[in-house]
Amino acid sequence: MKIKFNLFAILFFGLLIISTSCSDDDNDEKDTEKPTITINYNGGFPLACEQLERGQTYTFKAKVTDNFALAAYSIDIHNNFDHHTHDDQEGDCDHHADKNAVNPLLILNNYTISEDLKSYEISVDINIPNGIDTGDYHCQFSVTDQTGWQSQTSVDIKIIE
Numbered sequence: 001m002k003i004k005f006n007l008f009a010i011l012f013f014g015l016l017i018i019s020t021s022c023s024d025d026d027n028d029e030k031d032t033e034k035p036t037i038t039i040n041y042n043g044g045f046p047l048a049c050e051q052l053e054r055g056q057t058y059t060f061k062a063k064v065t066d067n068f069a070l071a072a073y074s075i076d077i078h079n080n081f082d083h084h085t086h087d088d089q090e091g092d093c094d095h096h097a098d099k100n101a102v103n104p105l106l107i108l109n110n111y112t113i114s115e116d117l118k119s120y121e122i123s124v125d126i127n128i129p130n131g132i133d134t135g136d137y138h139c140q141f142s143v144t145d146q147t148g149w150q151s152q153t154s155v156d157i158k159i160i161e
Contacts, residue, residue, distance in 0.1 A: 044063070063119070075140070078106055078107075079101050
C-alpha cells in the first residue's frame with residue numbers, strides 16, 4: 001500500500017509540474033527590460049548645472065523609450081540645499097553653501113502616456129515662481145513602462161534671481 005501511495009504521489013506531482021509549466025503564454029515574449037530616459041540630446045532640458053531664473057517659464061524635455069510600451073512619467077524638482085546626490089548625477093556643479101529651506105520650489109507632476117507608444121518626448125512647461133528660494137536643486141525625470149519597469153535620471157540645476 002505504501003508503494004502505491006508513493007507511486008500515486010510521484011505521478012500526481014509530475015502531472016502538476018507539467019501542467020503548470022505548459023501555459024498558453026509561454027510563447028509570449030516577456031518584458032525584462034527597463035525603459036530608457038535621456039536629456040542628453042539636442043533639445044533636452046535642463047542639462048546638468050543649468051541656471052533657471054525665477055519668474056521664467058521653461059520647457060522641460062526628455063526622450064523616453066521602451067521595448068514594448070510606455071505607460072507614465074513624472075517630473076520631480078526639489079531643493080538640494082543639503083547637497084545630497086542621486087545615483088546617476090552628471091556633471092560636477094559648484095554648490096552654494098548648505099542652507100535651510102524657507103520657501104523652496106517643490107514640483108512633483110505625474111503624467112500618463114497613452115496609445116502603447118514605444119518612444120515619446122516629454123515636453124512640459126514649468127514656471128519658476130518669483131518668491132521661491134534660490135540655490136541648488138535637483139530635476140529628476142522618471143518613466144514607467146506598462147509592465148512596471150521604471151528608470152530615472154536626475155541632474156543638478158540652480159535657481160537664480
